[in-house]
Amino acid sequence: MANVETIEATFPVRYLFRRRLEDSGGAGKFRGGLGCEMAIVPHDAPDGGIHYVLSGKGAAFPMSDGLGGGMPGGTNDYIWVHADLDSNDLFPDTLSSLRRERTHLVGVFPLMGRDGLYVRWNGGGGVGDPFMRDPDK
Numbered sequence: 573m574a575n576v577e578t579i580e581a582t583f584p585v586r587y588l589f590r591r592r593l594e595d596s597g598g599a600g601k602f603r604g605g606l607g608c609e610m611a612i613v614p615h616d617a618p619d620g621g622i623h624y625v626l627s628g629k630g631a632a633f634p635m636s637d638g639l640g641g642g643m644p645g646g647t648n649d650y651i652w653v654h655a656d657l658d659s660n661d662l663f664p665d666t667l668s669s670l671r672r673e674r675t676h677l678v679g680v681f682p683l684m685g686r687d688g689l690y691v692r693w694n695g696g697g698g699v700g701d702p703f704m705r706d707p708d709k
Contacts, residue, residue, distance in 0.1 A: 583622070584617035584618070585612045585622065586612065587610060587612055588665065589610060589611055590609070590610035592608050593692060594606070597696055597698065598636065598638045598642055598645040598695060599642065599705075600640075600643060600697070600698020600699045600702050600705065601699060601700025601701055602700055603705070604636065604695050604697045605696035606696075607646050607692065607694045607695035608693055609667070609690070610690070612689050613686065614684065620685060622682075623680065624681060624689065625679070627678060627679075628678065631647055632647070633647070635694055636695065636697040638697035638698045639698075640700050640701070641702070642697050642699045642702070643698050644698075645695030645698075646695045647692075648691075648693050649692040650678065650690070651689070653687060653688040653689070653690055667690050667692075
């Protein structure tokens with residue numbers, strides 16, 4: 573995945589945030605790797621926005637199974653945040669701070685004006701029985 577600066581310099585989008593998603597790795601003696609989350613808005617797009625295609629699975633059920641008794645990682649999610657962000661909302665840093673109408677989606681969509689797109693992708697599955705994990709870890 574290219575870094576945020578390269579994406580913003582190449583495409584008409586602005587990232588609100590992109591980071592690892594806490595507690596998204598599956599439980600196990602060895603915890604699964606973390607998934608991530610990000611939110612973008614159109615920025616300086618020639619026609620006022622962008623159009624995007626989302627196709628995936630794993631929103632209803634995790635797609636990263638655990639091994640040897642480990643639990644699956646977190647699920648995916650794709651949310652179109654219909655917003656008319658005012659000056660107080662220019663830099664929201666969490667999904668919950670995007671307090672507008674939200675649509676969970678898969679398909680072809682326009683991201684116009686001040687709408688946003690939130691994407692969360694799965695964490696890795698854990699390995700081994702979670703009860704065998706050292707409590708200090």
